[in-house]
Amino acid sequence: MVTINIDATRIEIDEDTTILKAAEKAGIWIPTMCYSEYFEPYGVCRLCSVEVVRGKRSRIVTACNYPVREGITVLTNSEKVKWIRKIIMELTFSRWPNVKVVREMAEKLGIEKPRFVSLERDEAEDACILCGMCVNMCNEVVKAGVLGFANVGIKREVVLPFNERSDRCIVCGACVYVCPTGHIKTVIEDYKGKKPEFTLGPKTAIYVPTLQAVPRIPVIDTNSCIHFKTGGCEICAKVCEPNAINYEMQDEIVEIDVGQILISTGFDLFDASPMAQYGYGRLDNVYSSLEFEMMLNSTGPTSGKVLTKDGKEPRSVAIIHCIGSRDVNHHPYCSRVCCMYALKYAHLVHDRTSAAIYQFYIDMRAFGKGYEEFYVRILDEGVKVIRGKVAEVVEAMSSQKDEGLLSVRCEDTLAGKLLDIPVDMVVLCNAIEPRRDSDAVRRLFSISKSPDGFFLERHPKLDPTSTMTDGVYIAGCAQGPKDIPDTVAQASSAAARMLSFIAKGEVEIEPVRAMVQEEYCSGCKICNGLCPYSAIEFLEDKKISHVNEALCKGCGTCVAACPSSAMTGHGFTDKQILAEIEGLMV
Amino acid sequence: MAFEPKIIGFLCNWCSYTGADLAGVSRIKSAPNVRVIRTMCSGRVDPSFILKAFQLGADGVVVMGCHLGDCHYQEGNYKTIRRIPFLKRLIREFGIDPRRLRLEWVSASEGDQFAKIVNEMTEEIRKLGPLKLYIHSEIRQPAAHA
Numbered sequence: 221m222v223t224i225n226i227d228a229t230r231i232e233i234d235e236d237t238t239i240l241k242a243a244e245k246a247g248i249w250i251p252t253m254c255y256s257e258y259f260e261p262y263g264v265c266r267l268c269s270v271e272v273v274r275g276k277r278s279r280i281v282t283a284c285n286y287p288v289r290e291g292i293t294v295l296t297n298s299e300k301v302k303w304i305r306k307i308i309m310e311l312t313f314s315r316w317p318n319v320k321v322v323r324e325m326a327e328k329l330g331i332e333k334p335r336f337v338s339l340e341r342d343e344a345e346d347a348c349i350l351c352g353m354c355v356n357m358c359n360e361v362v363k364a365g366v367l368g369f370a371n372v373g374i375k376r377e378v379v380l381p382f383n384e385r386s387d388r389c390i391v392c393g394a395c396v397y398v399c400p401t402g403h404i405k406t407v408i409e410d411y412k413g414k415k416p417e418f419t420l421g422p423k424t425a426i427y428v429p430t431l432q433a434v435p436r437i438p439v440i441d442t443n444s445c446i447h448f449k450t451g452g453c454e455i456c457a458k459v460c461e462p463n464a465i466n467y468e469m470q471d472e473i474v475e476i477d478v479g480q481i482l483i484s485t486g487f488d489l490f491d492a493s494p495m496a497q498y499g500y501g502r503l504d505n506v507y508s509s510l511e512f513e514m515m516l517n518s519t520g521p522t523s524g525k526v527l528t529k530d531g532k533e534p535r536s537v538a539i540i541h542c543i544g545s546r547d548v549n550h551h552p553y554c555s556r557v558c559c560m561y562a563l564k565y566a567h568l569v570h571d572r573t574s575a576a577i578y579q580f581y582i583d584m585r586a587f588g589k590g591y592e593e594f595y596v597r598i599l600d601e602g603v604k605v606i607r608g609k610v611a612e613v614v615e616a617m618s619s620q621k622d623e624g625l626l627s628v629r630c631e632d633t634l635a636g637k638l639l640d641i642p643v644d645m646v647v648l649c650n651a652i653e654p655r656r657d658s659d660a661v662r663r664l665f666s667i668s669k670s671p672d673g674f675f676l677e678r679h680p681k682l683d684p685t686s687t688m689t690d691g692v693y694i695a696g697c698a699q700g701p702k703d704i705p706d707t708v709a710q711a712s713s714a715a716a717r718m719l720s721f722i723a724k725g726e727v728e729i730e731p732v733r734a735m736v737q738e739e740y741c742s743g744c745k746i747c748n749g750l751c752p753y754s755a756i757e758f759l760e761d762k763k764i765s766h767v768n769e770a771l772c773k774g775c776g777t778c779v780a781a782c783p784s785s786a787m788t789g790h791g792f793t794d795k796q797i798l799a800e801i802e803g804l805m806v
Numbered sequence: 807m808a809f810e811p812k813i814i815g816f817l818c819n820w821c822s823y824t825g826a827d828l829a830g831v832s833r834i835k836s837a838p839n840v841r842v843i844r845t846m847c848s849g850r851v852d853p854s855f856i857l858k859a860f861q862l863g864a865d866g867v868v869v870m871g872c873h874l875g876d877c878h879y880q881e882g883n884y885k886t887i888r889r890i891p892f893l894k895r896l897i898r899e900f901g902i903d904p905r906r907l908r909l910e911w912v913s914a915s916e917g918d919q920f921a922k923i924v925n926e927m928t929e930e931i932r933k934l935g936p937l938k939l940y941i942h943s944e945i946r947q948p949a950a951h952a
Contacts, residue, residue, distance in 0.1 A: 307844040666880065688824075775847035777850065780850050792845055805859075
């Protein structure tokens with residue numbers, strides 16, 4: 221620790237801290253234009269010049285890279301400092317008079333007009349002021365090493381190698397981010413050559429998946445993270461005080477012994493892009509339900525505002541039910557939740573915009589507690605509900621463009637009329653479908669699926685949470701489409717079932733087990749390899765096979781294979797089955 | 807009276823038996839000719855059971871199990887799929903048409919599939935007619951044969 225004086229303030233601070241940091245701690249402002257926390261001080265703008273007095277000597281240094289020493293006195297506002305700063309700023313100001321950061325800084329330093337006339341005067345508002353922040357960012361932080369300076373003096377400029385597009389550039393955007401004048405810009409090339417106004421997705425490489433995420437822990441997208449491309453950056457690790465960020469972390473397989481398992485793997489949203497008539501993925505302003513949900517979220521990409529792609533409030537919104545569900549070509553079942561969330565969307569759009577809202581439905585299924593009342597309330601809000609499945613969504617003809625960007629064609633089956641409704645935005649209510657890897661999960665636990673592909677419960681009425689495999693339970697949309705109250709009810713029931721076994725401390729198992737009749741066993745070992753549970757062991761001393769009853773599940777494969785009929789299956793002995801056959805022939 | 811085939815069905819407890827149960831619960835109409843014996847797994851079906859069923863006068867035998875990969879016991883149905891083709895060749899030696907023996911996969915949710923297989927098989931056996939076997943006098947013959 222050293223003690224220094226900054227102007228009239230006396231502070232104690234670690235040796236080797238820069239004057240700029242010390243001043244910041246003391247609450248004293250020092251102007252800077254090329255300084256950034258991200259990289260080492262560059263000291264090129266010279267605006268942070270201060271006077272350091274040590275004994276009888278005084279000298280001018282740059283605060284950003286000058287380390288403090290015991291007993292020095294720093295003057296940040298002496299006449300000499302003011303005079304130097306003013307000249308530096310006037311020179312900068314004279315060259316780039318219209319750049320916002322330069323004007324603001326000049327104003328702060330009390331300069332209205334520069335006294336000089338620059339030969340290289342640049343009138344642009346987004347001129348490059350040669351602060352070098354982009355160069356430092358690219359070389360020191362990103363470690364891509366693409367940007368650099370060329371020439372010297374008034375010819376100095378920021379360039380790419382050989383003034384050509386560089387392969388080393390990873391398009392991270394760090395230079396755009398630090399550029400104080402906006403001279404470097406990101407140009408996003410959209411698939412249609414249009415500029416997207418917003419993207420529905422995370423904006424940074426490290427992000428919290430959603431604000432409702434449990435646990436609420438950020439994740440790193442290694443595909444877009446600079447560190448995983450160049451090994452540089454690590455800014456998130458630098459700013460994380462508890463040092464929680466670990467780039468070395470890898471996926472790992474952890475084995476945990478458990479007695480019971482609840483499978484609640486949820487659902488996948490039906491991809492509507494194969495249904496070309498609705499234009500999803502092809503037309504702008506056609507959204508899937510989850511995308512629209514994201515837009516409505518106050519922490520989403522539009523901060524909860526309902527906006528079309530060009531950033532305007534829609535004049536009308538169409539909400540189309542049953543996309544992929546109740547459809548012979550896709551899923552015959554009803555997805556159950558869509559009618560109610562479609563009504564919720566209508567309510568929220570009504571709440572946040574003045575748009576006209578159309579609902580296109582096959583049947584309005586307001587089946588739950590308070591749901592029908594909500595439907596009536598939506599009708600009172602003036603939402604137009606039209607019974608009929610939409611035939612197609614097309615881009616509006618140019619004559620209709622002033623009414624809506626898209627056109628929804630449909631038959632109103634109650635009025636018996638063909639409709640062609642211009643709208644600005646279309647929201648599709650996609651079906652809930654089983655997760656695409658549900659078959660692999662199912663086979664892992666040897667549980668069955670129903671014809672719709674969702675996991676099958678042991679009994680639809682009497683045992684709706686357990687499965688054919690003991691100790692494996694299912695809940696939520698993994699078992700079938702259901703809304704949140706139903707999921708909570710089913711999951712609570714499954715949890716209670718599991719707890720009841722834990723409380724009991726022991727489990728009852730089916731008495732169906734295989735057993736070796738030792739006097740008949742010839743020790744041929746045929747059964748040993750057949751058992752999928754490795755329950756049969758060979759007793760070397762007796763030269764016979766033996767069934768471990770705790771491991772045996774009673775399938776009887778070994779019983780059927782035993783050539784000397786030494787293996788018997790309790791409950792399904794040869795004698796019993798032969799008697800059954802005999803009995804059935806009567 | 808028209809010929810009503812007697813078919814013995816060996817159904818695995820987890821898939822096919824549940825599927826047959828579903829066919830009943832769903833009120834799917836199917837031929838009543840298949841007489842069901844439940845086994846824990848189709849792998850439990852000893853080939854001798856099938857021969858015994860034919861011997862005792864069954865006109866057909868159907869073994870139903872889970873789809874491959876879906877076996878509750880992981881691989882019991884793979885054992886079955888290896889046994890049945892051998893058995894088909896064997897029964898031909900006895901003068902039994904191999905079409906009288908079938909191996910089918912019916913999952914717990916395929917009630918309609920169960921009904922379809924039962925109907926198909928009943929019709930096929932009906933066309934084949936009653937199974938006539940030369941039976942040694944010492945072996946007990948079933949009381950009534952249609």
